[in-house]
Amino acid sequence: GWGLPFTSRQGRDGRTFTVKATRRYDFLGSARLEDPDLQDRLFELEEGWALVDRHHGLVWVFDARGRVKASMALYDAFKNEDLDLPLAAFPTAVLACEAAPGGRLVLALRNEVAFFFARKTWPVNQDPGDQAAGGSDLLRQAQAAKDFPEIVWKEVDTGSGEVRTLPPPAGLPTTYTFRPEDPNWHFRFTVTAEGKVEGASPSHLSASGKP
DSSP states (O other), X not given: OOOOSEEEXXXXXXXXXXXXXXXXXXXXXXXXXXXXXXXXXXXXXXXXXXXXXTXXXXXXXXXXXXXXXXXXXXXXXXXXXXXXXXXXXXXXXXXEEEEETTTEEEEEEEOHHHHHHHHHHSOOOOOTTOGGGHHHHHHHHHHHHHHSOBXXXXXXXXXXXXXXXXXXXXXXXXXXXXXXXXXXXXXXOEEOTTOOEEOOOGGGSOTTSXX
């Protein structure tokens, strides 16, 4: 229901060419910047796939033929119209995600207050071409991380669409760490065949979030 993903123009020679992704599809561009290998964004299920929009905290479930079976928002207050806001209006929601047995996903994300109010309290520059604002933006993001540090852990059942909050797994983050050299800070964890969440603390990871 979003319409075509790209805007098009007609050149002087009459040929139509693609200009850029429309606003609602901007997160696909940020996906390549945040995690080029899509390792914690695209998950194979028994029948189909799950795609996580890490920026907005949305999950889509597709069948084996690529048709949308379901979609769910990890934040109850998130509205479809929020997708029309610039990406800089929100911090990246999902910091880590992994598949779990039974078609489930386990996710670590900024809590609801951080997602909706961090950028309102400490707004960042929304013009990606304005290089002069870069230093100020890093300071604002650092302050926002101090004011809105909480991480919440959730589990999504891709079959039923149920989203529930989990207690933080032992040894894994409960607060967000802002790193100027890696503004889209994220980390890795694993889920065992028994469904136990395991992983190293970010203090043991490199700036890229990998061991």
